[in-house]
Amino acid sequence: MKRILEPGRNCWTQTEAHDAGVLVDGRDYYKAFYREALRAKSYIAITGWQFDSDVSLLRGEDAQQAQGELRMLPLLRELCEKNPELHIYILAWDFNVLLAMEREWMQHTLFNGYSDRLSFRFDTSAPLYAAHHQKLVLIDGRVAFTGGMDICDCRWDDRDHPARSTLRCDNGRDPHGPYHDVQSVLTGPVVEKLAELFEARWFNSGGGTLRLPTPVSRDDVDLKPTVALPPGPVAICRTFGKTLVPFQEQVQEIRALYLDAIDAAEHFLYFENQYFSSRILFQALVRRMRAKDRSRLNIVFVLPRMPEALREQLAMGVAQVRLLRLLQRVAKETGHALGVYCSVARDEAGQDVYTYVHSKLLVVDDRLLTLGSANTTNRSLGVDSELNLAWEVSEENGEPLRRAIRRLRVSLMSELSGVSRPAELRKLARADGLVSFLDGVAARGEARLRAHPLETVFDQNPLIKPLVPEELVFDPEDSLIDESLFESLKQEQSLVASGVRFLARWFGSLPARPHPASLPAPNTLP
Template identity: 45%
Template sequence: MKPILKIGDNCWKISPVTTSGLLVDGRDYYRAFYHAARSAERYIAISGWQFDSNVALLRGADAQAAGEEASLLSFLNGLCEKKPELRVFILAWDFSFVYGFDREWFLHWYVHWMTHESLKFSFDRAAVYDGSHHQKFVVIDGKIAFVGGLDLCSSRWDERDHRVENPLRVNSDGSPYRSFHDLQSYHVGPVARELAGLFKARWKIANGEDPDLPAEPADGRTELTPTLPLGAQRVAISRTHHCAVCGGDKTFREIRQLFLDAIDAAEHLIYIENQYFSSEALYKGLLHRMANQKRSPLEIVLMIAKDAEGLLEQLSIGIAQNRIVRGLQQAARDNGHHLGIYYPASVAADGTELPTYIHSKCLLVDDRFLSVGSANMNNRSMGYDTELNVSWEAKRDDRELAHSIANVRVDLLAEHSGRSDDQARQALSRIEGLVEHLSQLANGKSSRLRHHPLESISEEYQWVTTVLPDGLPFDSERSEEAYEKMATKEDSFFSRGVMSLKSWLLNSD
């Protein structure tokens, strides 16, 4: 059982924590953020991929208990008005036009002109063309931090039962949205100051000035209600960071190396939840581990979204993902491993299936290692989008942490399968035969678990695979590779198009 975490190689720092754990799905995270923010005295620093000013942090019984729904911007503005010493900083990706229909175009101006002067909002332009800032983390007073896959925006809040009919699962305009699953971690202790330093560096590069984030944490205690506590004393921080983001001359791909090291270290189990699985590096890492006949067979569970989120994702990531997961299936069969690929869904009274969209980014190995964060298992997240993950690793004698990591896996599988009674959890806790057990659940009608169809693109776009068998080149580890792939081959689809255009222009003369 070789160690996985290595500072300077696959993680930036390993920092002490007094409390740490997971908040599962939007309701638990939004509620925890609300209560932590209310206790803030000095600062709230928020970094994200997307924000929506009117997203309700509290709904239903939570809103009744608090006496408010607490829409994001008005809630933060109210805190600034009540607490003269409080400063709020919001750092958002300056999004691509591709996502323009889903964003608030004038949010920056609105915050500047219509809110308290202590509430600061800034767009952060990506360091490389076609890159995005994808880190989702919050630091409050240097004493508490949240890190994971959830943004404070529309279409994210959901409850853990993911029922078909949920009147609370609506956006501010009353429009319903699909069932949504994600993970956010929480941390109390010195690690929050390390993350504050990361935010401070990002803010300075984006704005040319240091935000006012006091180095010493504020006094007082913040009580959180965790979904899944982790008995940890330390947590590791790993990044994908382009050199321009860091303000230096080195690009960090710690998350990529972390995932490869964790896969290689696996002896019995690899459990993955992710929005995508299209990373060529991770694919090769899994193939390499499975091909080693001298090591024990693995139980490999891959929980991914049934469908790619949009047309661009379907025609780029979706096509590559289909090829990769089929390759994994063949490798598992050839080398005696057990691989199961699933998605969860609920069923309406009329029999209509409602898949739960998997947006979480989780890697768990042998019930002793767990990593959660913003990094998708695609090429962009491994290469040049900014990403942030936190990880826990149980040493051989750390039974408390190992037990809590195992409980995370069982609890998540209980949610996805819809089986949470003691007998079901006992069956889910066993590693040996896990894939066979999950597949039996997926074969039946009484479970939420489904076998993944391994087709992430709609039928009307299947023709694209004949022209571009690897999909549109928008998911590479380096931004320039996308355009190199289109242009370097004389007989490539892109090159033929350029030559045709050139010929047409010459003939038109």
């Protein structure tokens, strides 16, 4: 069977992990981060889409057993006080003005005003209309966390996802609703490659050359993942949009990975994602379903019922409903089974309260797993900075990895569908009849799974339906830079390029050339 992962095409590199696993939902991730942060000796490096200084890392019974600070920034300050050798680096996306009312203000002052060993930077180097969306934590070069979760308000939940919970209360707000996400945790040489990526982001943001210390010798690393993965090679996959300052070339490894994975599928595709609005992935799924002499697939999507904000309804929600309705039609015409679902909890009155699915995960035939920060949107596969990891079954790792991927998939599907009896779990584990089984669970309405209504706020309110947009810049597929201009500026001898480099030095701190770790990787296959 042809391998899917190919360095230089759909991943940057494949590097060994000594230990690896997946942390499911905010409680497990925040608890693991807290535990490893307390043990940090040399450095903690964090990059993300959003941060909040006073988010509580431990809650409920977890907090009762802890000593010292439990909130994000007070904890980091306390760690600096206790360890004069510790350095902390935080790199946050310099968010769009549209998000200003949802973000904590004055963070540059809040984080930087305490210790010269706690450095906070905003990263302004994203392309126009794009975001820095990667989520990565590194501790002492020994442990890495990456996935869909930022350390911020309105992310914490546990796997029970109750309809109401006072533990889901942040910063004096009313408790938020049920929330689902996944994060990976790793040790081994792969952490050093991820540290190189963090150094690249820091450099490209104008922070200068950062050399993170070599991995610290430690014997107290204890991952405790929700679901363990075996040791072996892990692929690092990236998205970077094209920019003029620095002269960042486009990197679309995650997009290529999704396309290759869809084409390689022989039995099933399992998507968990916050959105599905990618035109290129829609086309790939249609192409695979219409392919003659190929096996019939079970295709499963688990999504939120609706995007959270109106701007997201405009940007992705309308396109998502259109594309999924078309996919359902193609599946019916071609004999494939395709199901689109959402997950709920029941409140005291017996009403459905929808779980917000924020995870970004794909499983193919239990032979390939990828998870990370990338949504299945145009922007995540084209212009935003994104970071995914991927594991693929091979002759070397064989059945242990396949069993681990299946165990993770069944665990996630059980959590979101609400089925847990042994006979039901066996049906989740099988590829054949998967959509038919899930359709039955959703139709009975006794557990957590529901058929996705595939509607938007415009469908719910006929008065605003004429306002449905055709195209919006909120979900762009490419950087808004003319290709001929970009190629001209890449040339060192170009007079215009010299002018851009002069302006970059004069008006800002961004480098003229990006760090090598953010550039396209050479294809290493013969």
